[in-house]
Amino acid sequence: MRARPRTTPRKAPRQARSRATVDAILAATAQVLVRDGYDRTSTNKVAEVAGVSIGSLYQYYPSKEALVAALIERHMQRLAALLETKMIEVGEAPVPVAVRALLSALVDAKTLEPKLQKVLMEQVPRVGRLCKVAQMDKHFEDLLRGYLQMRHAQIRPTNLDAAVFLLVTTGAAVTHAIATDRPEHISVEELVDETAEMVMRYLRPDAPAHDRDEDDDELPARAPVTELHPLPS
Amino acid sequence: MRARPRTTPRKAPRQARSRATVDAILAATAQVLVRDGYDRTSTNKVAEVAGVSIGSLYQYYPSKEALVAALIERHMQRLAALLETKMIEVGEAPVPVAVRALLSALVDAKTLEPKLQKVLMEQVPRVGRLCKVAQMDKHFEDLLRGYLQMRHAQIRPTNLDAAVFLLVTTGAAVTHAIATDRPEHISVEELVDETAEMVMRYLRPDAPAHDRDEDDDELPARAPVTELHPLPS
DNA sequence: GATATCTATGAGCTTTAACTCACATTCTCT
DNA sequence: AGAGAATGTGAGTTAAAGCTCATAGATATC
DSSP states (O other), X not given: XXXXXXXXXXXXXXXXXXXXXXXXXXXXXXXXXXXXXXXXXXXXXXXXXXXXXXXXXXXXXXXXXXXXXXXXXXXXXXXXXXXXXXXXXXXXXOHHHHHHHHHHHHHHHHHHSHHHHHHHHHHHHHHHTTTTHHHHHHHHHHHHHHHHHHTGGGOOOOOHHHHHHHHHHHXXXXXXXXXXXXXXXXXXXXXXXXXXXXXXXXXXXXXXSSOOOSOOSSOOTTOOTTOOOOOOO | OOOOOOXXXXXXXXXXXXXHHHHHHHHHHHHHHHHHOSTTOOXXXXXXXXXXXXXXXXXXXXXXXXXXXXXXXXXXXXXXXXXXXXXXXXXXXXXXXXXXXXXXXXXXXXXXXXXXXXXXHHHHHHHHTTTTHHHHHHHXXXXXXXXXXXXXXXOOOOOHHHHHHHHHHXXXXXXXXXXXXXOTXXXXXXXXXXXXXXXXXXXXXXXXXXXXXXXXXXXXXXOOTTOOOOOOO
């Protein structure tokens, strides 16, 4: 029985020439994946499209899976970096603003190359366990947990673990669907709004029963999502 | 370049003997898929495990993809039937009860054979366009849209199309994740509760600002999810 | 410019899974 | 019983993707 192939790069390029080769290989991989789909992508075809010999390809990547793994890793790292940046950017903003900004940023990022996004994500289970994707996921969860903890006074859910699981799952799936499977008759804006609405209502504390004279530490029940103002702290 | 393989069955069994053969083939497909994963599943191996000759297999299915497509189709049909049954069962129940019941039923169904569930769903994109999966998805959406329309007086979202897209995407992803990727330290119950809570808060109309003397047509702001009572109609 | 290392080449070997087909067996029906 | 249809068989063909290796060229370093 064929063993599961390795997915780690074989060796790193050291000179400028070889770095160019590796870049060409990865670019060609993306191109062929999008053009032909995963099944009909082969290392021979990738090498041909990249304009390098099949031998060169195998100098750096031991298998087709390794090629895809490298692309996925790069892709996830970009997303993680984006998310982290955005999170710092909106860290002080009111929760509704932050939620919408993060969702919107994710959708935008995934919309840049929707076909590549789609193919790569479809291959994550195949390649995932063998590269750093699991760590990335963990990282996303940690980021979100940190945020929720920081904001715990303004947030309803008490079961943080469950909330993080639910929100990460939902966020990943919905932004991916919006970027790659959106029916034409619904706009991206509408969908992002609707998603932000759902997440906000999930996070938002219940409106207190008593009259609201006092200065409490909660989000307004219907914060205007577009308005950017500092929180009462 | 290799063409995309057909995924429709070649011919239907007519006698009891051949029906048994086809059953054995599908059972073996499921078993090998779970044991070895998609990539290392081959038609030869499936035939061997099924105890039939490779020739017999090709009498009924023209490719490996066709085998998986058949399994996926059967699987989706079961889910669809379950969902439809449950929906009728809870059609008259209050929305919170219905939401929780549907989510719970889906998670239960997907938890029965989590590994098979996982492998099959991972192959949907590969096989999906060529079998009836898209129709199934459409069917789910129609079911939900019907329900939301029926309940529109008790429900907040006005953009039905967006709501249906969001809820179907979320429901599919989250129930799948709960059944196949749940971290051990969180219970299924907790996760289903949390999900139901999110969906409910998304669907629930805003509590009116005025005092609630009158008999209005909305859900109670915090309906106890476990209690089953007829709606005011 | 000599030497060692890094890099590139591509014909071709190996492996494996997909798939066929000529023939054998079993079933159905009169 | 017997004819024709349905079903089952598996060795063998085909196709193609994965991958190696002997060789050659490029670059760095002294």
